[in-house]
Amino acid sequence: MNLKCLTIAVAMACTCTLGEAQTAPAPIKDDFQPSSLNQPGQEYPQVNSQGYARFRIKAPKADSIKVSLGLGGRGGTRLTKDADGYFTGTTEGPMDEGFHYYHLNVDGGTFNDPGTLNYYGSTRWESGIEIPAHDQDFYALKDVAHGNVQQILFPSKSTNTSRRAFVYTPPGYGKNKSEKYPVLYLQHGWGEDETAWSNQGHANLIIDNLIAEGKIKPFIIVMTYGMTNDTKMGPAGLRNFKVDAFQTVLTEELIPYVDANFRTIADRAHRAMAGLSMGGMETHAITLAKPDEFAYYALLSGGTYSPAELKDKPKPKLVFMSCGSKERPDGVNNAAAELKKDGYNAVSYVSQNTAHEFLTWRRSLSELAPLLFKD
């Protein structure tokens, strides 16, 4: 992946997070329910069965409130004030299924919707809303055995601090005291951090459900901060992004710590790396620079590999490349075809009717997991 691809991936991250809406011929159904991501007891925002989102904010003396969520590129949803001092409004059309970041503009200032939980994206804790997806069952909290997600603080000499990571251990990890597990290192995108994959990605629930259905063997997931926000925002800063500092933290500090403190199978054949968007760019760079560390590579809306990049290196057991159908599906499909021609185990996946957002990546993880650690 070259610099141009990176710039495209980041540009997509910046422009598409508001969600794309489709044209809406049908009238708006009056079956709005509170979003599943609301704070306890909060009635708004709400979502209806068609995917419209409705907002309601109390601010009796404010002049204007606009929601950043709405039709892509058209500036979001402007709310209207009623006599009781509440601002209300509904998106112009249905939103894409899945998770969306957003915030409010209240009289010119940026604030979160007090009704929702907060999620780290765009280098700030944003409001979050969930448009129920028709296939949401695969990431639902069900009555199955659950793995745990734990915060670890690992020593990092290269950055002179204790750094945070989250580690998913699968169901049974605490009981099967002699079993060892493969490990997936899973990276967030630009503007996000190490909380993204478990908070908005539901990575733990996706894996819990796949294990419960017998579709995969249990593995560990490690998620840490990819240092992608440490440069100044904007193309200039991103163009200067160097993966070296993160590569050192990951391969020389985090992996040895995880292997020392968790029951891992500590070899290349049982270690995978995947990332979304800029996390895909990092995955691409680090797997090529350290081909003895990982045997499985996955880029989720994060670019592609070419046969030329992979030749003369230890052969990956899997190259997985995915994106949403509203991104550039030809890119991942063509790249997989090229790799297959040269004998690589390459798989592309396109998430239908989604863009550069988390439903694409939840689905990608669910498609990727059964392909990992096959032998």
Add this chain to the structure above:
Amino acid sequence: MNLKCLTIAVAMACTCTLGEAQTAPAPIKDDFQPSSLNQPGQEYPQVNSQGYARFRIKAPKADSIKVSLGLGGRGGTRLTKDADGYFTGTTEGPMDEGFHYYHLNVDGGTFNDPGTLNYYGSTRWESGIEIPAHDQDFYALKDVAHGNVQQILFPSKSTNTSRRAFVYTPPGYGKNKSEKYPVLYLQHGWGEDETAWSNQGHANLIIDNLIAEGKIKPFIIVMTYGMTNDTKMGPAGLRNFKVDAFQTVLTEELIPYVDANFRTIADRAHRAMAGLSMGGMETHAITLAKPDEFAYYALLSGGTYSPAELKDKPKPKLVFMSCGSKERPDGVNNAAAELKKDGYNAVSYVSQNTAHEFLTWRRSLSELAPLLFKD
């Protein structure tokens, strides 16, 4: 603890969370620094060496912004708008050391300060600010071995769902694969949830540091939601609060799950229960109702035990009662004296110059920990 004590504890929780300020004879020093709880890259809010807090919020078209933090009972801090569209202001006096919840009133609406991280309190995710305490070293992130904090989802038949808890496992838990540990069940207060003790309480860092200094032997901490916010707010709802549902979840579901999935010493002598404010009320009720479950009891700003309540039951190995000096220290001191007279191992602790806030409880945990699991 009777109903009157509960009402007092809850009233304290409601009125004191804004923090009490002292009179300020000295001029305000111009050494303001960003609060340690700010979101990445955010310059405001700031705190100076005297404990003043300064706020700066952009909202060019807003008419008024008020911060809920300031001098207790005097309605917080009103900000002033400048020509650039920023509202700024400084608390009228220095704040108490430690952590404070707050929020903004923007033109009559309740919003969080976009500069800070969010913390669950008062049944909402609030803004948080930290006034550096002179003794902050004991809860600082240091270059020592760190334990992990993990989210578990445990099955709960009585509430027909998977419930969340956080489990702190001490440094070495992952390596010393045969060692078993005692367990402290640690409860949050009214309006808070199971995130409080690790997010705003730094329970993990407090225990990491005590272990590193050789002051305590490692133990596990389990923190779950005490269901204290499920009744309607206000005295009527709280008066009707019944501990039974939570007692069932804790003693019949969570404790067996933890004992089955973590390397615990699963007996009364190695199990403690502690809670702050309403979590203390729950600790009081559950330890008395289930005296065979716990051997160590601790109420942090959460009432007292009397000898009459404890007699004819298995004797606790420790009764610990604490509060801030700005609460009612006589209450815990007198109760401990009464218990000692009757031969109980009772300890009271008073946190100097703090009120019904988290610095009181961080310090209380640090004082409590060395007294736990002594044999």
